[in-house]
Amino acid sequence: xxxxxxxxxxxxxxxxxxxxxxxxxxxxxxxxxxxxxxxxxxxxxxxxxxxxxxxxxxxxxxxxxxxxxxxxxxxxxxxxxxxxxxxxxxxxxxxxxxxxxxxxxxxxxxxxxxxxxxxxxxxxxxxxxxxxxxxxxxxxxxxxxxxxxxxxxxxxxxxxxxxxxxxxxxxxxxxxxxxxxxxxxxxxxxxxxxxxxxxxxxxxxxxxxxxxxxxxxxxxxxxxxxxxxxxxxxxxxxxxxxxxxxxxxxxxxxxxxxxxxxxxxxxxxxxxxxxxxxxxxxxxxxxxxxxxxxxxxxxxxxxxxxxxxxxxxxxxxxxxxxxxxxxxxxxxxxxxxxxxxxxxxxxxxxxxxxxxxxxxxxxxxxxxxxxxxxxxxxxxxxxxxxxxxxxxxxxxxxxxxxxxxxxxx
Numbered sequence: 289x290x291x292x293x294x295x296x297x298x299x300x301x302x303x304x305x306x307x308x309x310x311x312x313x314x315x316x317x318x319x320x321x322x323x324x325x326x327x328x329x330x331x332x333x334x335x336x337x338x339x340x341x342x343x344x345x346x347x348x349x350x351x352x353x354x355x356x357x358x359x360x361x362x363x364x365x366x367x368x369x370x371x372x373x374x375x376x377x378x379x380x381x382x383x384x385x386x387x388x389x390x391x392x393x394x395x396x397x398x399x400x401x402x403x404x405x406x407x408x409x410x411x412x413x414x415x416x417x418x419x420x421x422x423x424x425x426x427x428x429x430x431x432x433x434x435x436x437x438x439x440x441x442x443x444x445x446x447x448x449x450x451x452x453x454x455x456x457x458x459x460x461x462x463x464x465x466x467x468x469x470x471x472x473x474x475x476x477x478x479x480x481x482x483x484x485x486x487x488x489x490x491x492x493x494x495x496x497x498x499x500x501x502x503x504x505x506x507x508x509x510x511x512x513x514x515x516x517x518x519x520x521x522x523x524x525x526x527x528x529x530x531x532x533x534x535x536x537x538x539x540x541x542x543x544x545x546x547x548x549x550x551x552x553x554x555x556x557x558x559x560x561x562x563x564x565x566x567x568x569x570x571x572x573x574x575x576x577x578x579x580x581x582x583x584x585x586x587x588x589x590x591x592x593x594x595x596x597x598x599x600x601x602x603x604x605x606x607x608x609x610x611x612x613x614x615x616x617x618x619x620x621x622x623x624x625x626x627x628x629x630x631x632x633x634x635x636x637x638x639x640x641x642x643x644x645x646x647x648x649x650x651x652x653x654x655x656x657x658x659x660x661x662x663x664x665x666x667x668x669x670x671x672x673x674x675x676x677x678x679x680x681x682x683x684x685x686x687x688x689x690x691x692x693x694x695x696x697x
Contacts, residue, residue, distance in 0.1 A: 331682070334376045337361070337363070348672060352427060355372060355373060374682065384398075402451055413442065424472060452477065480493075495509065504529075505528075536571055561578040579599060579609075580599050626642035637652070645665065670684075
């Protein structure tokens, strides 16, 4: 009987093994086609708090240490929240008062900002006309350090312990104010003496753009003179911010000056076509780098030996683009087309969101796209990157439903 017993046991074992299913392969965390990531599973995703949202325009997201401050909304109020990048844990939230709408696209509530991670604070301009205010926040706790009513245009340009902004006025000229960063005390600084256009006497405005030269604070002041309801002339002047002396006065320029930055001793002046290099020795522009025929400046980023400039055309010919320039030659290296909002760079890879649900990344050395997929809903405006001590890389991005964190390239 024993041989039959062992034979029966073997038959049962074979049948049992044949009935077992093949193990299910693990689900992929990303899908790559032709070297491009076309789908990726997030490391974490955190939803916003309601089905109705109010735009909080944060561009780019504010990243510091292992944390990021992103846009959010709650109870029909725009706000911001600080999160741990590696876990998605919400550390604090701050919501802002002001007009709201019951559903759908609402006002752009956060207008401009100055972020100082070393100083541990963030200053934002928020609100609609008639209700605007500037708010200073502690980035580690979310505590409001001060808030002041200030009907300012969307420009906060900081230098040292103060910043400049242009204030809406009922007069012919919109004046510039200087605000003490520590106390929030705002005081009149300057208003343009640019004469009105002879055929169209209406309001004029200026924007102060500070920079350092030989240890002194200098200002390039952008000036706008309206010539009709839909057209304008543009000028700039150069001022010693300490003495008020103007070294240049009402110099014509093709497009408005929007940003000034000094890099390795070179003064870069950004406008709607690209950028110019200004010489303090000759008080002239010594180089004019035009990337498009006519456009609107959106942002710029210096990275190693490259400069990325985001421009949106207004001539109906050029494409929206992130233009990558070689700083040694000023030659155009790459153009990454798409909805132009501020980008972020980590290890030679540039990340940005685009129209609709699109999230993209490009290698700055090769110009090749390395990531291109859709988020779940329409994108928001910010993106941030981070690399931890172990070398693991993260990229945070958001849409109107969630904030996501992905493994960066």
